[in-house]
Amino acid sequence: MSEEVKITERKEISRGAVMLFGFPDVGLVGVIAASHLISELNLSEVAYMDSRLLPPLIVLHEGLPHSPIRVFGNHDVLLAVSETAVSADTIYPIMHALIDWGRSKDVKKMISMSGIPVQDRQDVKQLKVFAAASNPEILKAVKDKGVQVLKEGYMVGPQAIMMQYCAKTDVPAVTLLAQCFFNYPDPEAAAELLKELSKIAEIKVDVSKLLEKGEEIRLRARDVMRRTQREMSKMKKTQEYDIPMYVS
Amino acid sequence: MSTKRKRSIFDIISEYFEDLQERTERFREALIEKPSWNHRACTMEPLRNIMVTPTEVIVTVDLPYAEENTIRVKPISRDTIEILAKMKRKIRFDDFGITHYEGEFETLHCQTRVPVPVYMDKMELRFKKGILEIHLPRKHEYEIPIE
Numbered sequence: 001m002s003e004e005v006k007i008t009e010r011k012e013i014s015r016g017a018v019m020l021f022g023f024p025d026v027g028l029v030g031v032i033a034a035s036h037l038i039s040e041l042n043l044s045e046v047a048y049m050d051s052r053l054l055p056p057l058i059v060l061h062e063g064l065p066h067s068p069i070r071v072f073g074n075h076d077v078l079l080a081v082s083e084t085a086v087s088a089d090t091i092y093p094i095m096h097a098l099i100d101w102g103r104s105k106d107v108k109k110m111i112s113m114s115g116i117p118v119q120d121r122q123d124v125k126q127l128k129v130f131a132a133a134s135n136p137e138i139l140k141a142v143k144d145k146g147v148q149v150l151k152e153g154y155m156v157g158p159q160a161i162m163m164q165y166c167a168k169t170d171v172p173a174v175t176l177l178a179q180c181f182f183n184y185p186d187p188e189a190a191a192e193l194l195k196e197l198s199k200i201a202e203i204k205v206d207v208s209k210l211l212e213k214g215e216e217i218r219l220r221a222r223d224v225m226r227r228t229q230r231e232m233s234k235m236k237k238t239q240e241y242d243i244p245m246y247v248s
Numbered sequence: 249m250s251t252k253r254k255r256s257i258f259d260i261i262s263e264y265f266e267d268l269q270e271r272t273e274r275f276r277e278a279l280i281e282k283p284s285w286n287h288r289a290c291t292m293e294p295l296r297n298i299m300v301t302p303t304e305v306i307v308t309v310d311l312p313y314a315e316e317n318t319i320r321v322k323p324i325s326r327d328t329i330e331i332l333a334k335m336k337r338k339i340r341f342d343d344f345g346i347t348h349y350e351g352e353f354e355t356l357h358c359q360t361r362v363p364v365p366v367y368m369d370k371m372e373l374r375f376k377k378g379i380l381e382i383h384l385p386r387k388h389e390y391e392i393p394i395e
Contacts, residue, residue, distance in 0.1 A: 122379045184295055184310040184379070215378065218312035220344055222295050223284050 005051040005097035007071070013046055018201045019078040019107040021098070023158040024085045024228040026237065027180030028221050029115035032190035032210070033197075034072075034081040040205040043072035043079060049097070053090040059083050069094065071101075077203060078107060085228040086158065088235040095161040103171060109138070110166055110173040111201060112159040115180035115189055116150070117240065127179045127189055129196040134166040134173035142174055145199040150177060154239045157232070174200060183229050185221035187214040287349070291357035292339070294331070298363065300386075305366050307382040311356050313337065316375050321382055323368035329382065330359045365389055 022034025037043065048067035058065040068084040080098050102110060118124055130150035133139035143149055155163065159175040166173035176196055180189035191207035198204045210217075284293045296309040311319070311333050318334035333356045340352045366384035374381040 122377045122381075181310075181379075183297055215312040216343075218310060218378065219292070219339065222293075222310075225295055226284065 004053055005049060005093050007047050007049055007097060007101045009047045011044070011046045013073065013078070013105050014075045015106045016108050017073065017076055017078045017105070018203070019080065019102040019105075019110045020203075021110070021112040021158065021162060022079065022081045023112075023114070024082060024224055024231075025114045025157050025159070026117050026182050026232065026240075027115040027178075027184065027186035027189050028225055028228065029178050029180050029186055029189045029193055030113040031081065031083075031224065032185065032187050032217060032221070033113045033193050034079055036190065036194065036207070036210045037077075037079060037203070037205060038072050038081070040209075041074060041077065041203070043074055043077065045070050046073040046078070047071040047101070049094070051090075051094070051097075053093060055084065055087070057084065071098075078102065078105070083224070085224065085231040087231055091158055091235075092161055095158055096165055099162060099165050099169070099171065103169065108172070109201065110162065110171055111197065112162045112173070112175040113193055113197065114157070114159045114175060114177050115186065115193075116177040117182035118179040121179070121181045121186070124179060127192045129176055129178045129192050131177070131196075131200070132163060132175045134163055134171065138172045138174060142200055147176075147196055147199055152244055154242055154244060156235055156237050156239050176200075183225060183232075185218045185225050187211065187217045285351075285353060286357075287351040289355075289357070290351070290353050291355045292353045293358050294356045296331075296358060296360055298360065300364055302386070304386055305362050305364060305384045307360055307362070307384070309358065309380040309382070310378065311375075311380050312378055313339070314356055314375075314378065314380075319373070319375060319380060321371065321373060321380075323371070324359065326368070327362050327365075328359055329362065329368070329371075330357075331380065331382075332357050333380075
């Protein structure tokens, strides 16, 4: 693990779990999905990140301080989630530290949950969810489960680093990207993502409560979205709209 | 003896622009660094976005809990519009588990500057899935002919 990022365990961590990531990004899809999983699966905090690379902030829950980046889990699932926008300058060491920690726990698969912006999102009737994978075998497994593959394009943000690092270190990894608003919180997209997640991991949750609470989530998530927008702009997130130049 | 490399005019210009960009960024952040709610006015500020196309400017505003028939969009100057919408129910801080502030909010409110000249009187509105779309036809005040 990197010297500058430390992950402290609060509980014994089970081996061979699936590790999920929900970080602030377009539509806050990953964070909203993560939050719903924590509540539906009753996941508890099992580890937290401590680093001087993080902004000088703590998150208070029931009067007690918590790191903005924590890992929740049970016997089968580990879920890394950030409650604050992660800056472009620190995203590499943060993601590398989490992946190295997951590898030390022999996780069987890593799955990043995020969004892919779509223009005129309010007119889209059925949101699509796409997947990309870290190696051809897992890509085939994802296709076989009926998940659409994102064939060509750019990926920017935490999931891009996760994919790159997992490919390099030979960890099976998938990124799920639900079509969503670029800069408005999108609970509906998070619900679609969770439906696809159930196809590639044995994690099934009811999304009806998430959809019912959609307006409340959108109101509550405005500030995180606003700060995430600023970080996305520094990361050149709009590059995901770009048409790639094919280089074989 | 230390030797100091003489800086070229290009280095100086480049540093000047980097410094200017940093200052602008700090100034911009200072301007927008404010709460997204106004306790006195009982308002919450919605998220919004502006897109400029060759023919129109499209402002979108995310209006969760908005009562559709209360949405009002008013031009308040040649280049600024004000958006107001009553919420379906009053929202209190403690609805979000926040107990160190007191107050309730019943209106979504924001002001937005439109970056290019538009016909404010030809504004068209559309509200779908909680998103307000404001379409403003562009005013092309002058054209540079190609010789």
